[in-house]
Amino acid sequence: MLAFALKRLGLAVLVTFTVSAISFSLLHLSGDPATAIAGENATEADIAAINEQYGFDRPFAEQYAEWLWNAVQGDFGQSYYFKLPVAELIADRLSVTMTLGVCAISFALLTAVPLGVLAAIRPNSLIDRIALFISVAGQAMPSFWFGLIMIVVFSIKFRLLPPSGSETWRHFIMPTIVLGYYAMPAIMRLTRAGMLEVLNADYVRTARAKGAGAGRVLFKHALRNAIVPVVSLSAVQMGFMLGGSIVVESIFALHGAGYLAWESIGRHDLPTVQALILIFSCFYILFTLLSDLANAWLDPRIRVG
Amino acid sequence: MNDPILNVKNLTVDIPVSGGTLHAVRGIDFELNRGETLCIVGESGSGKSLTSLAVMGLLGKRLQVRADKMEFEGRDLGSMPQRQMQALRGDRMAMIFQEPMTSLNPAYTIGDQLCEALRLHRKVSKAEAMARAADLLGKVGITAAESRLRQFPHQLSGGLRQRVMIAMSLMCEPDLIIADEPTTALDVTIQAQILRLLADLKREMNMALILVTHDLGVVARIADKVAVMYAGEIVESGSAKEIFDAPSHPYTRGLLNCIPVPGKTKPGEPLGSIPGIVPSLIGDVSGCAFRSRCNQAIEACASTVPERSAGGEHKYRCIHTQLTSEVA
Numbered sequence: 001m002l003a004f005a006l007k008r009l010g011l012a013v014l015v016t017f018t019v020s021a022i023s024f025s026l027l028h029l030s031g032d033p034a035t036a037i038a039g040e041n042a043t044e045a046d047i048a049a050i051n052e053q054y055g056f057d058r059p060f061a062e063q064y065a066e067w068l069w070n071a072v073q074g075d076f077g078q079s080y081y082f083k084l085p086v087a088e089l090i091a092d093r094l095s096v097t098m099t100l101g102v103c104a105i106s107f108a109l110l111t112a113v114p115l116g117v118l119a120a121i122r123p124n125s126l127i128d129r130i131a132l133f134i135s136v137a138g139q140a141m142p143s144f145w146f147g148l149i150m151i152v153v154f155s156i157k158f159r160l161l162p163p164s165g166s167e168t169w170r171h172f173i174m175p176t177i178v179l180g181y182y183a184m185p186a187i188m189r190l191t192r193a194g195m196l197e198v199l200n201a202d203y204v205r206t207a208r209a210k211g212a213g214a215g216r217v218l219f220k221h222a223l224r225n226a227i228v229p230v231v232s233l234s235a236v237q238m239g240f241m242l243g244g245s246i247v248v249e250s251i252f253a254l255h256g257a258g259y260l261a262w263e264s265i266g267r268h269d270l271p272t273v274q275a276l277i278l279i280f281s282c283f284y285i286l287f288t289l290l291s292d293l294a295n296a297w298l299d300p301r302i303r304v305g
Numbered sequence: 306m307n308d309p310i311l312n313v314k315n316l317t318v319d320i321p322v323s324g325g326t327l328h329a330v331r332g333i334d335f336e337l338n339r340g341e342t343l344c345i346v347g348e349s350g351s352g353k354s355l356t357s358l359a360v361m362g363l364l365g366k367r368l369q370v371r372a373d374k375m376e377f378e379g380r381d382l383g384s385m386p387q388r389q390m391q392a393l394r395g396d397r398m399a400m401i402f403q404e405p406m407t408s409l410n411p412a413y414t415i416g417d418q419l420c421e422a423l424r425l426h427r428k429v430s431k432a433e434a435m436a437r438a439a440d441l442l443g444k445v446g447i448t449a450a451e452s453r454l455r456q457f458p459h460q461l462s463g464g465l466r467q468r469v470m471i472a473m474s475l476m477c478e479p480d481l482i483i484a485d486e487p488t489t490a491l492d493v494t495i496q497a498q499i500l501r502l503l504a505d506l507k508r509e510m511n512m513a514l515i516l517v518t519h520d521l522g523v524v525a526r527i528a529d530k531v532a533v534m535y536a537g538e539i540v541e542s543g544s545a546k547e548i549f550d551a552p553s554h555p556y557t558r559g560l561l562n563c564i565p566v567p568g569k570t571k572p573g574e575p576l577g578s579i580p581g582i583v584p585s586l587i588g589d590v591s592g593c594a595f596r597s598r599c600n601q602a603i604e605a606c607a608s609t610v611p612e613r614s615a616g617g618e619h620k621y622r623c624i625h626t627q628l629t630s631e632v633a
Contacts, residue, residue, distance in 0.1 A: 202407040208363055209402075210422045210473070211395030224412045299412055300457040 004296055004303045012289045019281040020071070024064050027270055027277075032056075036268040037080055067274070076275035081267045086275045090257060094279065096166050097249070097256035100175055101241040105234060107180030108187055113230065116191025117223065120199060131192070135185035147178045147251040164253035175252045179245055183237040190233055194226030201225070228295050228302075235291035239284035309336040310480055310513045311360065314374035318355045318537075321367065328586045329355050329368075331537040337530070339480065342507060342514040344524040344545070346560070347534035350583050353517045354403075356534070357483045360515075361400050362390045378480065396426040399474035403486040405467035409458035415442075415469055416454030422476040434476075441472040445502060464495035471502065475510070482507070483515045488523065500527060521564055525549060530618070533557050536583050536594035543619030553613075553621040555599045593624065601625060 034050040035042070042050075051057045055066075070077065076086035119131040154174060155163035165171050198204060199222055207221040246258040257276060264272040296302045318330035330352040337343045345353045359370045362382060375382045377398065382390065394400075399422075402408045409418060419438035420431060429437075435454060442450035445468040458466060467487060474482055484503060488496035504527045507514045518524060524531055528545040533556065541554040552558045562577025570576070581598035584590070593599070596606035605624050612622045 202402060202404050203410040205363060206402065206408045206470075206473075207410065207421075209361060209394055209400040211391050211393070211425045212421070213391060221410055225410070301411055301459050
């Protein structure tokens with residue numbers, strides 16, 4: 001298990017460096033940063049000055065090395081737009097996004113897994129139909145529309161929840177449901193399919209033949225084997241939620257990291273975009289790593305690979 | 306102790322299917338005494354596995370199991386609440402399955418799975434359970450038992466896994482073990498070892514054993530009693546000696562003709578076979594189910610066929626009292 005963990009960790013670090021190099025290169029290739037910062041009416045001299053000030057005239061590899069060296073130490077430079085250290089700027093926004101992401105994935109898992117298990121125990125029953133309806137609706141409904149409906153109903157009509165902002169926990173309820181509901185259908189269907197397969201497995205029959213009760217058979221013997229793909233999927237969904245919750249963040253005016261990334265791209269705020277890409281990919285890699293380790297713990301056959 | 310440990314009368318298993326009801330097991334009787342081995346023989350689809358699962362109470366709710374009597378150690382299994390049935394399963398009666406490769410849970414160690422079988426029924430510590438597990442692994446012929454306990458099923462071969470399954474069934478020292486084709490999935494050399502092991506353990510622990518198989522060679526080696534099943538019915542039953550010395554049902558004779566006998570079967574001579582396939586059991590089935598494949602069939606076979614006694618425990622279900630010529 002330890003060898004497996006170390007191997008995966010090494011791979012994760014390698015992937016992180018590759019991602020940072022590729023994202024750094026792509027951003028610098030996507031246009032001359034100095035021209036973009038200087039604006040439309042800038043003279044040659046202005047651009048040259050900016051080039052020198054920000055170091056764009058230096059060799060590319062040198063720029064990357066310096067950026068990476070600083071980034072490893074937590075210094076992502078100054079935001080061109082906010083004129084603030086990027087690290088500070090992101091830390092603030094990231095806490096909002098992280099809170100939302102963790103709440104949303106928890107909401108998705110806590111609804112999807114029990115529903116998937118129930119649906120699998122009684123396939124084609126009423127509960128299975130209801131679960132199917134919920135998941136199809138979740139898949140078909142765009143987040144922005146569902147978010148707006150929530151605001152109309154809970155904020156405007158019943159005045160129960162605040163429609164926007166991120167000051168209290170109550171501000172997070174609706175975004176959590178909207179973002180979580182988006183991830184829920186896939187998790188539920190996967191849980192259901194996995195449980196259906198596993199409940200027919202020979203070893204589940206063995207467990208019953210030993211005299212294990214229904215609950216023990218279901219949770220100890222079946223769910224542990226059925227949940228493996230669900231763990232992998234959840235990690236991907238969680239990574240996606242951190243970087244891709246822009247829609248939900250915009251609707252509820254939650255100023256999170258996704259929203260900041262979207263704004264910063266428009267403003268050619270290179271240090272912020274670079275830092276965000278690196279951080280998003282680090283989280284993505286981290287979640288994948290955690291899910292690999294969780295799965296190796298759940299299913300010993302994975303440890304061999 | 307003359308009371309049979311297991312006494313089954315008129316057991317039926319019906320499976321609802323789209324075209325009606327499939328009568329998979331159609332009114333079978335058998336009984337088994339402590340220390341005896343009963344072999345249930347038959348081809349695929351004859352209802353032998355369903356019979357054993359019905360005794361264990363492991364059939365799904367969709368299947369309808371009925372019996373006039375299904376008594377285990379004097380207690381009626383048919384009317385027993387789920388909870389009591391659960392307490393019996395794995396404790397007083399245990400089962401070994403056909404497919405050792407998939408019958409163990411891939412997520413837990415061998416030791417965990419063995420201990421679970423004991424700790425579900427007895428209040429013992431994990432350490433005590435592990436000690437018993439190691440002891441039993443040794444008994445079923447697994448060397449280095451201590452280290453095996455920490456291994457996972459995927460690290461073991463099929464033969465080893467079946468030995469683990471046997472050890473698991475023994476954890477609570479059951480009175481009855483039902484083995485459903487325990488050697489079918491194994492190599493021939495391993496098959497003989499596993500069978501010998503089962504027979505030895507049975508004798509040593511004075512258990513009753515039901516062995517479900519389609520292999521008459523296996524039957525000849527270890528059976529005390531034999532029940533030959535065909536299309537959901539027991540067509541012939543009796544002691545192993547009676548069945549092998551004087552097979553009376555055309556189907557039993559056909560089965561026996563399918564295996565070569567050293568010294569009797571000439572080299573190059575084709576072995577017997579039974580032409581045709583098992584009839585559909587969906588809807589009402591009347592008369593002898595074997596008549597479409599039987600070369601002794603007469604018109605009366607379509608009506609109710611009597612059960613005849615051939616002396617002692619030996620019974621068979623055929624219209625003929627004396628068969629005129631060899632079948633097939």
